[in-house]
Amino acid sequence: MAYADLREYLQRLEEKGLLCHVTAEVDKDWEISAVCRQAFRTIPQERRPALMFDHIKGSNIPLVVGILGGSREIYATALDTNVDHIWETWERGKSPIAPRLVDEGACQEVVCMGEDADMEILPAPIWTVGEDPGPYHSSPFIVTRDPETGVPNLGTYRVQVKGPRRAGIMINPNRHMNHHIDKNEAKGNDTEVAIVLGADPVVGLTSVSPFPYGVDELAAAGGIRGKAVDVVRCKTVDLHVPATAEVVIEGKIRCGAREQEGPFGEYAGYMGTGGNNPLFEVSCITHRKNPIYQAFLSQMPPSESSCIKSLGREMEVRRHLKNNLGLPVQDVYVTESSGAAGRLIISLKKTNRFQPMKAILGAWSLGQAIGKTTIVVDHDIDVRDSFWVEWALAFHMQPAEDITIQRGMDPITLDPSQPLVNGKPVLSKDQVSSRVGIDATRKHPYPALAVPPKRDLDRVAANWDAYGIKAIQDK
Numbered sequence: 001m002a003y004a005d006l007r008e009y010l011q012r013l014e015e016k017g018l019l020c021h022v023t024a025e026v027d028k029d030w031e032i033s034a035v036c037r038q039a040f041r042t043i044p045q046e047r048r049p050a051l052m053f054d055h056i057k058g059s060n061i062p063l064v065v066g067i068l069g070g071s072r073e074i075y076a077t078a079l080d081t082n083v084d085h086i087w088e089t090w091e092r093g094k095s096p097i098a099p100r101l102v103d104e105g106a107c108q109e110v111v112c113m114g115e116d117a118d119m120e121i122l123p124a125p126i127w128t129v130g131e132d133p134g135p136y137h138s139s140p141f142i143v144t145r146d147p148e149t150g151v152p153n154l155g156t157y158r159v160q161v162k163g164p165r166r167a168g169i170m171i172n173p174n175r176h177m178n179h180h181i182d183k184n185e186a187k188g189n190d191t192e193v194a195i196v197l198g199a200d201p202v203v204g205l206t207s208v209s210p211f212p213y214g215v216d217e218l219a220a221a222g223g224i225r226g227k228a229v230d231v232v233r234c235k236t237v238d239l240h241v242p243a244t245a246e247v248v249i250e251g252k253i254r255c256g257a258r259e260q261e262g263p264f265g266e267y268a269g270y271m272g273t274g275g276n277n278p279l280f281e282v283s284c285i286t287h288r289k290n291p292i293y294q295a296f297l298s299q300m301p302p303s304e305s306s307c308i309k310s311l312g313r314e315m316e317v318r319r320h321l322k323n324n325l326g327l328p329v330q331d332v333y334v335t336e337s338s339g340a341a342g343r344l345i346i347s348l349k350k351t352n353r354f355q356p357m358k359a360i361l362g363a364w365s366l367g368q369a370i371g372k373t374t375i376v377v378d379h380d381i382d383v384r385d386s387f388w389v390e391w392a393l394a395f396h397m398q399p400a401e402d403i404t405i406q407r408g409m410d411p412i413t414l415d416p417s418q419p420l421v422n423g424k425p426v427l428s429k430d431q432v433s434s435r436v437g438i439d440a441t442r443k444h445p446y447p448a449l450a451v452p453p454k455r456d457l458d459r460v461a462a463n464w465d466a467y468g469i470k471a472i473q474d475k
Contacts, residue, residue, distance in 0.1 A: 002080070002202070002225035005106070005244035006064075006292060009078065009201045013050055013067065018074055020049040027057045028135070032125040036065055036297045045071050045302065059123040065295045068204050069308035078201035079224065089224060090315040093206070096215075097222030105232040105243025108286040113235070117285040118164040119249060122197070123293055128265030133274075135161040136264060138305075139296040141196040141207040142169070143239050144180045146214075147189065152240065153177060154217035156208045156296075159195060160261050165282035168261030169193075169253070170275070172413050173429040174369075176213050181253060181278060191253040192237035193280055198246030198294040203229060208305075209312035218242070236283040246291040250284040257281075267309070267339040269300035272414045273425060301336050309340035313370055317344065317363050325362045327355055333383040334370055341412045344371035345389055349379035350441055360404065360437035369412045375438045389440075397440040404437040 003009040013019035026032055032053060039051065050066035068078050076082050081089045112118070124135035137159040145152045153176045160168040171178045184191045196203075202225045206217040218240075222228045231240035236250045262274025298305040310333070318332040330347040334340050346359050356376040363371050377383065377392045397403075411418060411433035418431050451457075460467075 002227040003200050005200055006198050006246055006294065010052070010064065010067065010292075012077060013074070016077060018049055018070070018077060019064075019067070020051055022051055022053045023055065025055040025057055026053055028059070028063070028123045028125045030126065030129045032056075032063065032065075032295075033127045033129060033297075033299075037300070039066075040297060040302050040304075045307070046073070047071075048074075050074055056123045059121070061121075061123050061291055061293050063123050063125075063293045063295055064198075065297055066304050067294065068201055068208075069296070069304040069306075069311075071307065072311065075205075075307060075311050078205055086311065087315060087318065091319070092226065093220040093224045095223045096219035097226075097228045098216070099218045099222060099231040099240060100228040101240060102230045102232055102243050105230065105245075106288045107241060107243055107245040107248050108232060108235070109289045110287050111235060112285045112287075113283075117249075117282050119161055119167065119282060119285065120164050122247065124161050125295065127297075127299060128271065131271050132264055133160065133262065137161065137167075137195070137197065137295075138298055139197070139204070139294050141199060141204060142177060143194040143196065143241055144177050144191060145239060146180055147183050147187070149214065151214055151216055152218065153180065154203070154207045158262075158264055159280070160264070162259075165251075167280040167282070168259060168277050169280050170261055170264070170272075170277050174410075179213065185255050188255055190255050191278075192239055193251055193253055194234050194237060194239045194241050195249040195251075195280075196241055196245045196247070197249070198292055199242045200225070200229065200244065203242055204294070205308065205312065208308050210316055234284070235286060245288075246294065247285065247287040249282055250286070251280055251282040253278045253280055265299040266414045267298050267301065267303070267305050267341070268412075268414055268416060269339065270416045273428075275427075301339050303336075306336040306340045310334040310336050313340060317346070317366065317370075320366055321346070321359055321362050325358060327359055327362065328379075329359070330379040331383050338372075339412075341370045342372045342415075344374045345383040346374070346376045347379050347381055347383050348376060348441065353443065356439040356441050357404070357437070360439075364406070364409065364435060364437075369410060371435060372412050372415070372433065373436050373438070375440055378441045392440040393438065396442050397438060402439040402443075404439075405434060406437070407434045409433050409435045 048071045050070040053063045079089045140159045158170045181191045202221045206221040218229045230243040232243045234250045257279040258276045259279040261277035263271045266272030297303045313334045314332045321327045321329045328349045333345045335343045360374050381392050411431040
């Protein structure tokens with residue numbers, strides 16, 4: 001069943017005990033970030049709730065965070081499924097359902113034009129206090145359109161609030177919105193933009209996931225949710241946005257308009273560089289009555305963005321390796337500790353010795369900035385358990401034979417390990433990286449495992465209480 005809007009989804013999280021209300025008044029300029037970080041740092045992922053800040057100092061708008069990627073269970077709930085069926089649910093996106101244009105939508109219950117269009121009424125937090133230059137919208141779902149094909153794109157890019165009607169947008173060179181800007185500016189045209197804040201959860205998940213250029217993410221969202229996304233026309237730009245969105249900020253990037261933006265605390269856990277980035281000018285803000293503001297926690301992993309990205313990227317890699325290359329993939333894991341980018345682990349039920357390298361090269365061929373270190377293990381290794389992955393690395397791999405280093409590869413975005421040139425950082429568009437692939441599968445018959453027989457372990461497990469062995473409790 002597709003969620004009608006963000007509010008129906010929040011109700012589902014409430015029913016499942018996955019949403020925690022923070023009733024204490026908090027300061028958006030330092031406290032929200034610290035509370036979120038403490039929650040993600042101290043609560044294990046499998047028990048971590050999404051958060052709703054009900055009382056923000058100086059604002060009457062509540063803020064939700066962690067509602068898409070607070071945990072894998074929350075992510076699955078956003079897709080209206082369970083953790084074991086995330087893959088099958090994402091597969092429905094291969095049968096897109098085009099958005100349905102409607103005459104009116106809740107996202108335009110309140111319309112603020114011209115001087116009344118004030119972004120600063122929204123409780124955008126300062127996420128890296130003392131480092132970020134100001135508030136940032138960390139979960140904007142940004143709509144633009146290819147001026148040649150007319151196909152829209154939905155993507156998530158950081159947005160720095162610079163005043164009531166001005167914002168900076170940081171877009172990495174290979175991201176699809178940049179292609180739209182480049183095409184427009186080649187003809188001397190502005191780029192129309194609509195920033196969506198708070199939407200049906202599937203809309204949010206498609207916005208942050210890597211789809212091929214030319215795919216309409218709202219149509220993919222329709223396929224995943226099994227029902228078309230209702231959209232309405234914007235008031236001042238020729239774009240369509242989800243009709244039940246909480247907030248929509250309309251405007252343009254003027255041709256050639258660039259201004260200093262950043263730095264910003266990024267997914268790798270370090271400050272991302274600032275730069276001369278597109279300047280967005282607001283023409284209109286529409287919103288629901290009593291809107292809810294949605295944010296992502298990014299910065300140091302674990303974070304909401306690392307959870308969301310790891311799951312989305314796992315789906316894309318798995319789909320490519322299984323469906324396009326026909327490889328016997330069991331599981332794929334993009335680790336959160338690597339910012340859902342640096343380390344990729346693949347398990348195979350291999351039938352020949354060539355498949356591990358095919359899996360490594362196949363993952364790299366996707367052109368996504370992930371897998372600086374890519375490890376392939378056998379099907380009986382749990383890719384999500386670092387103990388067993390390290391065991392496979394220790395005893396199923398010989399460095400001289402099983403490690404491949406590939407130079408001249410596209411880099412992980414905002415990777416702070418990029419070497420300096422003449423003592424200065426290299427611009428993102430000029431960076432070149434290398435990648436390492438490790439075949440940590442067994443290459444020949446191995447001795448029997450040095451563990452008790454399974455039948456004995458099962459008997460003991462069934463009668464465990466009789467032994468009186470208890471885990472030591474926290475004091």
